[in-house]
Amino acid sequence: MKYDVIIIGGGVVGCAIARELSRYQLDILLIEKEMDVGLGTSSRNSGVLHSGIHYKPGTIRAETDVKGNAMMAGLCKDLKVKYEYLGKLTVAQNADEVKTLHHLKEQGEANGVPGLEIIDSDKMQKLQPGVTGIKALHSPSTGIISPYGLTIALAENAMTNGVEFSLGTEVTGIQKGQIGFTLTVAPRKTIQTRFIINAAGLFSAKVADMAGAGGYRIYPCRGEYYILDKRLKGALSILVYPVPGHGSSGLGIHLTNTVDGNILIGPSNEYIDEFQDLATTAEVMRKLKKEGFELLPQLSQSDFIRTFSGLRPKQNPPEIGGFKDFVIESRKDVKGFINLVGIESPGLTAAPAIALKVKDLLAELTSLNEKPDFTGERSGFTGHFCELPKEQRADMIARDPDYGEIICRCEQITKKEILDAIHNPLGARILVGIKNRSRAMMGRCQGGFCMPRIVRILEREFGYSPEDYLLKSAESPLFSGWMRG
Numbered sequence: 001m002k003y004d005v006i007i008i009g010g011g012v013v014g015c016a017i018a019r020e021l022s023r024y025q026l027d028i029l030l031i032e033k034e035m036d037v038g039l040g041t042s043s044r045n046s047g048v049l050h051s052g053i054h055y056k057p058g059t060i061r062a063e064t065d066v067k068g069n070a071m072m073a074g075l076c077k078d079l080k081v082k083y084e085y086l087g088k089l090t091v092a093q094n095a096d097e098v099k100t101l102h103h104l105k106e107q108g109e110a111n112g113v114p115g116l117e118i119i120d121s122d123k124m125q126k127l128q129p130g131v132t133g134i135k136a137l138h139s140p141s142t143g144i145i146s147p148y149g150l151t152i153a154l155a156e157n158a159m160t161n162g163v164e165f166s167l168g169t170e171v172t173g174i175q176k177g178q179i180g181f182t183l184t185v186a187p188r189k190t191i192q193t194r195f196i197i198n199a200a201g202l203f204s205a206k207v208a209d210m211a212g213a214g215g216y217r218i219y220p221c222r223g224e225y226y227i228l229d230k231r232l233k234g235a236l237s238i239l240v241y242p243v244p245g246h247g248s249s250g251l252g253i254h255l256t257n258t259v260d261g262n263i264l265i266g267p268s269n270e271y272i273d274e275f276q277d278l279a280t281t282a283e284v285m286r287k288l289k290k291e292g293f294e295l296l297p298q299l300s301q302s303d304f305i306r307t308f309s310g311l312r313p314k315q316n317p318p319e320i321g322g323f324k325d326f327v328i329e330s331r332k333d334v335k336g337f338i339n340l341v342g343i344e345s346p347g348l349t350a351a352p353a354i355a356l357k358v359k360d361l362l363a364e365l366t367s368l369n370e371k372p373d374f375t376g377e378r379s380g381f382t383g384h385f386c387e388l389p390k391e392q393r394a395d396m397i398a399r400d401p402d403y404g405e406i407i408c409r410c411e412q413i414t415k416k417e418i419l420d421a422i423h424n425p426l427g428a429r430i431l432v433g434i435k436n437r438s439r440a441m442m443g444r445c446q447g448g449f450c451m452p453r454i455v456r457i458l459e460r461e462f463g464y465s466p467e468d469y470l471l472k473s474a475e476s477p478l479f480s481g482w483m484r485g
């Protein structure tokens with residue numbers, strides 16, 4: 001058998017599982033259909049570390065959310081990922097909503113959420129001046145994190161500990177044998193493994209069907225966002241959410257700080273038919289803008305720099321809505337197949353705890369022996385050079401002049417940081433991969449200044465021809481050929 005374990009899907013969940021299992025003496029392969037990890041739902045969300053007030057006690061969602069939230073500080077320190085426990089206010093506007101706040105507090109306490117308190121409008125004003133409402137539930141353990149930063153860090157650390165990655169490879173078929181499985185991957189190659197872990201997100205029901213472990217259906221539900229300019233950094237000192245409507249499929253439109261200093265407005269909540277439809281729509285954008293102006297009086301038209309959307313893998317159809325519990329199961333009828341279905345919010349927060357659950361399920365199927373040389377910490381400089389103190393920057397430039405050349409003017413990203421992104425263990429070759437690692441192209445001009453410079457760096461490093469430059473996939477080439485010569 002070539003591999004002990006194949007993980008299908010390189011989102012935050014698949015990468016957290018890969019990193020957790022890399023502690024053990026196992027041959028592991030992670031297969032991801034996109035050309036980098038974390039290009040699916042895992043990079044298209046609010047980046048919030050949820051506290052656990054919203055989920056029914058006794059559910060896997062509640063358990064993994066609260067545990068994942070508590071694990072995040074240690075994990076982020078080891079992996080050098082940006083995070084911050086900012087806290088959150090869920091704000092009630094009327095007596096009915098105050099009742100919901102009390103319910104959320106009791107539910108959160110039953111789930112083990114620390115420090116919950118219902119506060120009056122004076123205390124609310126102290127935490128976030130200008131916020132309007134009659135009462136709020138304060139959850140101090142709510143935080144923010146870089147979702148793609150976490151996914152990339154988990155993948156890199158898993159790779160350092162021996163996990164193999166096959167990017168740009170789609171699993172198209174699964175055959176169950178006497179012992180283990182044979183996977184067909186496009187184009188027409190087969191790979192053998194003893195165990196499969198299905199972490200395919202939106203496509204998890206499809207992958208489960210391939211293995212004969214079906215019975216699930218996913219309904220994509222789109223959330224659209226606006227990203228605001230860093231000019232507004234500091235405008236929000238705590239996250240502010242409305243009280244979610246009864247039976248709603250989301251948590252309501254809110255303002256969210258990102259760890260890099262932008263503010264997000266969103267997400268909307270709309271069931272769609274297409275699994276790949278990441279459009280943003282004029283109608284939702286108009287609504288988000290209107291809400292943004294109401295919530296942030298200092299906002300101006302020029303602060304809206306970009307839109308994006310993400311798709312929730314809902315298990316309930318639109319006519320039912322709401323939330324269904326995560327499926328994390330070891331299939332008795334397809335022995336060796338561990339299935340994760342419907343990992344919608346709070347899957348980002350819950351990912352490290354989900355990985356522990358999957359490890360326990362695998363331990364029931366095979367013995368897990370720890371590796372003596374597992375390294376849980378990520379080495380090297382992975383932060384943003386421009387955020388370092390002046391003396392440290394001068395010292396680093398003296399040792400490596402590539403730190404002295406700015407490539408992205410908006411985000412102040414240096415040539416060395418671009419080189420690090422393309423030479424990192426997973427080796428980003430697509431523009432979005434470089435963007436997610438370095439933050440180049442994420443600023444006001446959205447790559448207008450730095451993209452041509454990054455193209456030149458790729459040309460020098462790898463001798464790229466015009467056809468080799470891809471934004472995200474083979475379907476998004478940057479150039480079609482030379483104009484002259």
Ligand SMILES: Cc1cc2nc3c(=O)[nH]c(=O)nc-3n(C[C@H](O)[C@H](O)[C@H](O)COP(=O)(O)OP(=O)(O)OC[C@H]3O[C@@H](n4cnc5c(N)ncnc54)[C@H](O)[C@@H]3O)c2cc1C
Pocket residue numbers: 008009010011012013014031032033034037038039040041042043044045046047048049050169170171172199200201202203204207222223224267309310311312313343344345346347348349350
């Ligand atoms: C609008 C929105 C807001 C959210 N906000 C939050 C939040 O603030 N906090 C929070 O905790 N959670 C949030 N979530 C939820 C969170 O983003 C997800 O739960 C989490 O990202 C799921 O990760 P995943 O790895 O399961 O899925 P994905 O990131 O989708 O990864 C699955 C991967 O599998 C790959 N794949 C699929 N099929 C195949 C195949 N056949 N072969 C090979 N590869 C395959 C895909 O390409 C994909 O990369 C939000 C989600 C949305 C949509």
